[in-house]
Amino acid sequence: MALLAVFFFIPMAAILNVMFAQSGDIVFSDSLRPLGFTVFQALLSTLLTLLLGLPAAYVFARFDFTGKRGLRMLTMLPFVLPTVVTAVAFNALLGPRGWVNLLMMKLTGAQAPPINFLNTFTAILVAHVFYNIAIIIRVVGNAWSQLDPRLENSARVLGASPWRAFIEVVYPLLRRPILSAALLVFLFDFTSFGVILMLGGAGFSTLEVAIYTQALHNLNLPMAGLLSLIQLACTVIILLLYGWSSQGNDVPLFPRLSGEGTRKPRSAVEKGTVALMVIILFTLQVLPLFALVSRSLVRLEGERGQRGKVQSGLTMDYYRELFVNRQQSVFYVPPSRAVINSMSYAGITMLLSVGAGTLLAYAMVKRPATRRWLDPLVMLPFGASSVTLGLGLLIAFSGSMLSRASFPWLVPLAHSLIAIPFVLRTVQPALSAMPKSLCQSAAVLGASPARAWWEVEMRLLSRPLLVGGLFAFTISIGEFGATTFIARPDNPTVPVAIFRYLAQPGGLNYGQAMAMATILIVICAVSIGLLESLSRAINGSE
Amino acid sequence: MDRLEIIDLHKMYEGAPLLDGVSFYVVAGETLCLLGSSGSGKSTILRIIAGIETQDAGSILWRGKDVSAVPAHRRGFGLMFQDYALFPHLNVSENIAFGLRMQHAAKDQLGARVFEALERVNMTAFASRRVTDLSGGEQQRVALARALAPRPQLLMLDEPLAALDRSLRVELQEDLRELLHQTGIPAIYVTHDQEEAILLGDRLALLHNGRIVQSGLTEEVYRQPANTWVARFLGMTNLLEGRVVSVNPLMVQTACGTLGPFVPGYPSLLSPGQVVHLLVRLDGLFSGEHQPSAGSINGEVTECRFMGDHYRVRMKVGECASLECFTASPLVLGKALELRLNAEDVVVLPE
Amino acid sequence: MKRRLRVCALLSALLLTAGCTRAAATETATPVLTVMTHDSFSVSETVVKTFEEEYGAKLVFLKSGDTGAALNRAILTRSHPEADVFYGIDNTYLSRALQEQIFVPYTPTALAQLPGEFKSGLSGMVTPIDFGDVCINYDKAWFIERGLALPATLADLAKPAYKGEAGNGLLVVENPATSSPGLAFLLVTIAEYGETGYLDYWRSLKQNGVVVVNDWETAYYTNFSASSGRGLQPMVVSYATSPAAEVIYASEPLNEAPTASITTANTCFRQIEYAGILKGTSQLELAQRFIDFMLSPVFQEDLPLQMFVFPVNPAATLPDDFLQYAAFAQEPARIDPVLISKNRDKWVTEWTRVMLP
DSSP states (O other): OHHHIIIIIHHHHHHHHHHHHSOOOOOGGGGHHHHHHHHHHHHHHHHHHHHHHHHHHHHHHHBOOTTHHHHHHHHHGGGGSOHHHHHHHHHHHHSTTSHHHHHHHHHHOOSSOSOOOTTSHHHHHHHHHHHHHHHIIIIIHHHHHTSOHHHHHHHHHTTOOHHHHIIIIIHHHHHHHHHHHHHHHHHHHHTOOHIIIIIIOTTOOOHHHHHHIIIIISOOHHHHHHHHHHHHHHHHHHHHHHHHHTOSOOOOOOOOOTTTTOBOOOSHHHHHHHHHHHHHHIIIIIHHHHHHHHHHHBOOOOOOTTSSOOOOSBOOHHHHHHTOOTTOBTTOOOHHHHHHHHHHHHHHHHHHHHHHHHHHHHHHHHOHHHHHHHHHHHHHHHHSOHHHHHHHHHHHHTTSTTTSSOOTTHHHHHHHHHHHHHHHHHHHHHHHHSOHHHHHHHHHTTOOHHHHIIIIIIHHHHHHHHHHHHHHHHHHHHOOHHHHHHOOTTSOOHHHHHHHHHTSOSHHHHHHHHHHHHHHHHHHHHHHHHHHHHHHHHHOOO | OOEEEEEEEEEEETTEEEEEEEEEEEETTOEEEEEEOTTSSHHHHHHHHHTSSOOSEEEEEETTEEOTTSOHHHHOEEEEOTTOOOOTTSBHHHHHHHHHHHTTOOHHHHHHHHHHHHHHTTOGGGTTOBGGGSOHHHHHHHHHHHHHTTOOSEEEEESTTTTSOHHHHHHHHHHHHHHHHHHOOOEEEEESOHHHHHHHOSEEEEEETTEEEEEEEHHHHHHSOSSHHHHHHTTOOOEEEEEEEETTTEEEEETTEEEEEEOOSSGGGOOTTOEEEEEEOOTTTTOOSOOOSSOEEEEEEEEEEEOSSSEEEEEEETTTEEEEEEESSOOOTTOEEEEEOOGGGEEEEEO | OHHHHHHHHHHHHHHHHHHHHHHHHTOOSSOEEEEEEOTTOOOBHHHHHHHHHHHTOEEEEEEOSSHHHHHHHHHHTTTSOSOSEEEEEETTTHHHHHHHTOEEOOOOGGGGGSOGGGGTTOTTTEEEEEEEEEEEEEEHHHHHHHTOOOOOSHHHHTSGGGOOBTTBOSEEEEOTTTOHHHHHHHHHHHHHHHHHHHHHHHHHHHHTTOEEESSHHHIIIIIBTTSTTOOSBSEEEEETTHHHHHHHTOSSOOSSOSEEEEOOTTSOEEEEEEEEEETTOSOHHHHHHHHHHHHSHHHHHHHHHHHOOEESOTTOOOOHHHHHHOOOOSSOBOOOHHHHHHHHHHHHHHHHHHHOO
């Protein structure tokens, strides 16, 4: 709580105060259009994400299939990617000279690329789903896998068709996690910035983009302040709506060890469903990543026509170049350093958010009354503009002892603000679902309170904790917006480094950006894999 | 005629055959108890019949027609799970009403039928309680009411009383028996407790190694178990191992001497040299001075234990085995006994 | 439960103070000069060492976002400035920066040697350091293949000869609201056609299929055909120094630049970058020395290959490959910085209304 107050409210108040004190015109009507569009695209994106994410969650929760673990890990990777890189990845796949268009042009003999993907509304939607489907899969999937399959079976035997069984039994019990995940996705999409800016292109403006433009380009701070307020107000309204709609007692689900309810798909329908989902997920999540990685390994220069041949072919040059400080710039950061920076920030963020999130979850469970106001409060930073927040942090701490950016904790703390809601959302339901009898029986069997807590509660919580921690980790690694305000140039994170390469022309620069991004992806994949193995080792099951 | 017939059911599980040709039948008005050890596939059979699992081979005939292709929600069979699987987000009445709603029962009738179901299990006072607040026995009854409310054509119960304590179990067993006879629908009752099976089952079917090794009226099964496994499973402990010396007359060589002649229950299964077990019924042990028609066994008392209204006596017979019997009055330890066997008291069991 | 909370609060307090004490401990006897810059700032280690050794000081750079963001930051923290020197205001923000009065006046002696165009509008507060021209870059091979002549004036761009095929125009520009080169190009059109005519020009560009994206990265690396992105547009609004970067940063050695810039009269916008000493600095002497240093040949000659800009000091010699491939306009378009500051919002808004649906 103190964390929130210090790092969120004070800066927000400060910045808003200052913003309105500056010179600049406020045109209220100008804010309506971005507002409308923001809500519209966020709603649509969330719906789409749910549409794809729920079946995916079902497949992951109920079935066992080869490559399950790998695919699940891969779906988390998009969080890691800064939008700049995602834009490039989608470009590599679906851009005018991306693989898909090249293929189609070859097949149909068309001259112009048939698929116009970038700078469209579709691009925004697809990118949002790309990023956020992992939330649904993990949060809802987790809850689903804890649902006793015999409940569905009972419903079926009592005469409910599979669809009816879902509506009558599964959905009411999953309503909470679904709403919770949907809220996260919605807020993410609501404050989405890079996607709109780079993939949607110039025709689209959301509140966040408008705030960015007004604050950092027009230097029209009062307008930016107004927009920030509107954004905050919207967030509050949404949170209130959410709170109202998710009322009612928590239905306790008996926590199961993961993997208990899964089986191999049997009937043709089941096999087909699983295969379909896998293909969809693969296409959506993995192909862009592949396209990206391919760009880092393939030498691509602009075509030169008659003068000089097009260079193509595999190369490790870009990776090698990463380690060379060609211009002896003082700002050169060896990739290892950037990676270490990113990882340390991410690790600290993970520990902080998991710790804080768990504490909050306990508070909310033991004292249900606090739930009402604590939950929305914690979610607020999520729905606030990162630009505004960044500036606010700046002002609030300028001049104080904490400002001298030799305070490296600021970065993970800021990341934690965003990550804590995730942890809360995964841990709290599991916690409230845990029957008290479990700990009591452990106590009776001779375990001290600490031991009982560790052996019983932690074991059952390890899965949600892991998921929350993973989210925190990946969010921290991929975070770009707020970090630019508070990071030091000699401690850059990988996304910042990638962005620097892309800010200059030249094949080497582009290639290095791709190579760095690939390193980022690989390191993340490995870390995620390790974390999952660790959790499996502790938990002793799937 | 309401008749369920299972023909040659096969199912693989994790690479090994779980059900390897299961066949049995149930008719209206009777309760079939399906007995078998844990993990033998009893629950799987029920699930296959209910339609939530599919068999690898074999057919399920209801009233003569194969229903394997009919989806679960249209078969009209009822299934009660071992751990009740009550819907936690609905209260008691809503749980019971669920099946009725799926049947599109008339709305005005809903309340009445739910009440009727609750009455049957004596739970009318619990109508609007949350299921999570109920004790084991109460949940048990609600689950039963829920399964019965839609008036299924066949009812299956998967070890419904396994999770309850003894006194509750005994009480509920009686209730269940009455209920099942009242409704008159064919019922398959799965259990691994043979006492329960005796009480509730009109017929028994025993599942072992993926097959039904014996099925028939309860009494018959007990009187003539098909083989040693069945005997052991049904709790019969007085088994003497031996080898067939000759088939006609049936003489068996045991460690206590050659005994016989016996009347084989399953003559076709026996051949000389075959290992068999003698199931010795000691009820008529001390009946008097009649001549043993099948030989006698000498032994001595090793234990005599008071069991409330009788004494349980254990005696060592020769080097080979220990037999158990019951008497009204205590015997002294070490007392020498002579067991006189009558052919009708002994069943020769193949392996 | 409460206890856990308290423990955590204690821990975090400890961590905070630990961080702070570490901060305090790094202050030593060596004076530290903090320079706030935008993100594109770069300088080589040897140059930094030269300054540090000559003055016995330590240089710390604070990268603060792009130009606008950095300026914003300086303005917002003016009561407790985070740095001593600010580098990176360009002429589109100059007037606003001067308005906010965040600088301390200083005029280095070396200023006198600079060409006249760099010395206007300074008000004695800021010092010009480098310049670069925002020009249209084009894909050489593309034009040769199609035998198309290069557009020589802005008006040419609206001609049917340069209309793209199938809805894909030949030119990609950046949104002036979100991009600095985008704004620069908009100013070029205003300089050429005046406030009354520029919108019509843009309408005709729109007819000709001009593509608008939000930022330079997308324009250059996604849309431009001569970059690694291999996009569809052979012309992009970028910097006149970009071709040099293409050569220097090519993955295989090139003896010719794949791109070049259109530098005819009134088609480019000159961006001049300035530096100034922030009010409230405690290192006034050192800051002044640093400003002098930035104008000295040592620093100025380092600029081209680090930031791909031209030095303002005529005495600085330029590296060969830079000279060969980088260009600047002889007659860039000019607009008074005061005018820019006053009307920028209005122009951008009007432009947005016309160009974006």
